Amino acid sequence: MNRFLLLFLLAIASFQLNVLAQQKILHEAVERAEKEGFSGVILVAENGKILFEDAMGMRTYENRILLHEDDTFELASLSKQFTAMMIMMCEEKGLLAFDDQAAKYIETPYPGITIRHLLTHTSGLPDYQAIMDAHWDKSKVAGNQEILEYLREYAPVKSFEPGEQYEYSNTGYVLLASIVEKATGKDFVELMREWIFQPLKMKSTDIRSLAEKAEVQTFAAGHLKNKEGHYVNANTFHSSDYTVWLGNRKGPGRVSSNVEDLLKWDQALYSNTLVSEETLEEAFTPFKLTNERRSYYGFGWEIEPKSPFGKMVMHTGDNPGYKTIIVRFIEENKTIIILNNNAHPDMMRLVEAATLSLGKW
Template identity: 45%
Template sequence: MAIVILKEKGKLNYDDNISKYIPELSNYSNITIRNLLNHTGGLPDYMEVMDSTFDKNKIATNKDIISTFAKLKPQVLFEPNTKWEYSNTGYALLASIIEKVSGMSYGNYLFNAIFKPLKMTNTFVYQRRFAPKKVANYAYGYVYSDSLKKYLLPDDLAETKMVVWLDGVVGDGTVNSTIIDLLKWDRALYADKLISKESKNEIFTSPELNDKSEINYGFGWFIEDNGVYGNLVKHAGGWPGYRTIIERHTQNDKTIIVLLNYINDNTYIPITDLRKMLYNIKPINFVELKTEEKEKFAGEYKNSKGKIVKLIYENGTLYRITDDGEKFELKAISKTKFQMMKVEPDVFYEFTIKDNKVEKYIMTQPEEKVVRELIRLQ
């Protein structure tokens, strides 16, 4: 949003080459601010580049990213706007452009342009190793150590030590906030307080690549046309000790915000369940079927493209078998309808029986607007 505000003030244009603001990166002069915003620039990941080249006894900053890329000139992964690939490098460079154009530090500009106007009093850019300060009620992020059988700060584990040497980098992280403050930001996005309606439309519009294919990502937001919940704009985040998500249901004026500060191998954000709670969708009631009522659905089915899908009945359970042999339980909702378990969004199988024989099933994934018919092979 900070880039959008600067654009509206006439300080920059989305189609400016990044080398206009970061001349050290003249080797990447065909990459634009727009490419960085929607992850179509092709720059390699700075963490991977610096992992083997940077002195980790120091704390890296955005200037170190720029100097590393200027010196090593790592090859782009693809030509700009020919492909989409998420790039933390791009957003770190956007922060540097914000600093260059505004004449302020990244944190100060966000405070003045966004946090202060929206009264986001508990939101700030914070680098607790690079620029430590006391923060009341700060939620430290913890990771679980399987070997030590306890939660620790990621600073104390070799495999998550990057949180220390990368703590000086801003743009792809380091904004600390609360659920209440993020809700204030969400509310502001429905009004024209910070940016115009036209700019918001551009933020939440899927652009085209050179081959005219659309990418479901605007300026910093994933965009989804959901078959159940309508238009969604969302973004998740993660760093050792933290998991986050904000999901805005713009047609229905509903928002999900989750902030987690402890992580183990089983940590996940139950977004499907949260959506159902938000819309008062009742949990599915499963039913128990007899053996003969389930095993008759086992067999091979063919879709319209000729692909064969196998269902098996094993130890009292009906399974869908994937091409690599993985099994997914089909759990009965009725005598002819089943839900595939451990798959999100929800997937359903509804069978058609004629003259006591299973003819076919219809596989649906309502949120993805997927409907497929598969015919039973006799």
């Protein structure tokens, strides 16, 4: 996600809030997006009440099955907020501490990295996907164990010393999931179901294998255009689709859900259902780098202290065929969730329109 692009859109929203017509803003944006081929679901809520919800496009283009509002999407990197929550829950249970060394739990060739560095993308770890892409047999499916083995075997040079700067790191979130498993002695997927999805009654939410996804009739497949310009299932591009040959990884992605389950998750974060208010505040606090500058990424959330509606936390996701976003204006309990399954470029236009509309309901 380009944070500066979102801030630009929010600045526009702040400027225009008092001059644009009420809900017409969002309705027109949705109509335009649908005409331009956007496929996805959008939800806008305030205080947990749904103000606007709509589905457009196709669940599967091959069978011409229309999307529905309760369809399930791959969340991609939105999954990181759930991984971060698992770490926070472990911390509150006394199973680990945010400033523990990662090496206390898992073997890596990179000393000096703490759990806090992993959470905030300030570890300097190299990209595991590049190593796996170069060396992994893509006819097989890799998970965290294989990823960690390849990092130890090839030990690519880290980008910087821990805490020096921010650099988005999927590798860090692979390590976090493995740390949860080491600290609890339990499988990360099963534990996430037990600790988060089931208590919050997120019935459409899970970490699913390819076979499990195929069993979900309401699963919205990710689509990309082929050489002829037609949308086809993104899994068709097997060698370039890391979600297939890295299909057993845990931590940086792989949670699938729908907009209404994500609203349950959003609302649970206003209570002490999962962790205390004090712990959650840490998640929404910028990280201070070693040069005293601040990095505006907390524990699984990008942070903007000032927006048209006060403090905002958000995250995007991007997998082959999918683009996703959740925006939370936490001081006013306003929420925008958009899940897209044809990698369409119009998503940020919808975020802008939804933000504008929130000031006029």
